[in-house]
Amino acid sequence: MNNNQLIYIVDDDDAVRRSVKFMLKHTGFQTREMASGDEFLKNVQRNERGCVLLDIRMPGMDGLEVQEHMNKNGIDMPIIILTGHGDIEIAVKAMRAGALNFIEKPYNKDALLRAIDEAFRHLENNNLKEIAASDANMRLSCLTGRERDVLNGLLQGYPNKTIAFDLGISPRTVEIYRANMMEKLRVKSLAEALRFGFAAEAVEIVAE
Template sequence: MANERLVYIVDDDDAVRRSAAFMLRHAGFRVRPLESGIAFLKLAKNTEPGCVLLDVRMPEMNGLEVQRQMIREGIDMPVVILTGHGDVEIAVQAMRVGAINFLEKPYEKEHLLAAMGEAFERLENSDLKEMASSEAKVRLACLTGRERDVLDGLSIGHPNKTIAYDLGISPRTVEVYRANMMEKLRVRSLAEALRICFSAEEGETITSKPVQN
């Protein structure tokens, strides 16, 4: 039941916390707003499990740092990242660290609810991550070389124009390859495609650039 599901809203912007809390409460979720990553980490190890709606740009400790600390402390809660406009590269880094989805501000209510629904599906089905890992390489095998090139560019946070320049093709052609790639992978969002891509990188060492606050 949705009313048994707890969402930790971690954002330094009071207006964002209040807005997200309002939408989630009206959808039947319980919420725990927190003003910083530090405040969340102080209670996370000894609190009720749930999912985390985590802003990526916060003072003192940004969202990527919070995610890494969660891993170090064994805090196994699914994370949905909140990013600002143009922060896709940072969102990609967050997904590499382990976030299952990202939302770009301002976001629509239905996108928020869909992302949190997916997060709780992951929380409640411990086999979901393993199943995704075992299937990812098979699903990627259906892509052509150019479609995979486009996905690889997206997986490091590059916009279509940069991918087009790197591949020596037009941005419009990148859009076509991107649409074909998503259709073949049977995904509706970039976040879903990235999860498949990162699952296929199982065992590889991944490095991320620091985020400037």
């Protein structure tokens, strides 16, 4: 890992900040920790660019509000959302607003490091979104109608049970379609699959 790579850890939970800082320091990253979105925004304009690990649920400004402020003020840093279990709908909203990825807490170390690696590649190459957009429709064309239906439900932030109810199938069948969809898209996480879906939506909007 590059010792010059900086990661902002923005989370009101002291234990989470300490745990993430310890892991990242020993992996070779620089870190700066903030206990609130307000503290992060107060300092970020004066600091160098990096990757932001941003908790969704915080007192004061929540993660979505912090992200909105960053977008409005041109603070262009890749954001990885840290969510609790069951916050998928909020994570999808964050990704629609430009977050690059989301990780559920308690986080998996390997998944977090993969997301961080991708974030820094994004920071170095602003064309990644365009590359994804050009590739999205080709990959999505491999999906069956039901697999695309499941992806569309996920793009709305719906849990498996809601998607199952809407499609008139069982939650277990949704899980099977979801697994097949991710295998065909050649992705390892739901966040990656969602990015292909968002990219395809963007292409459709432009075409209209």
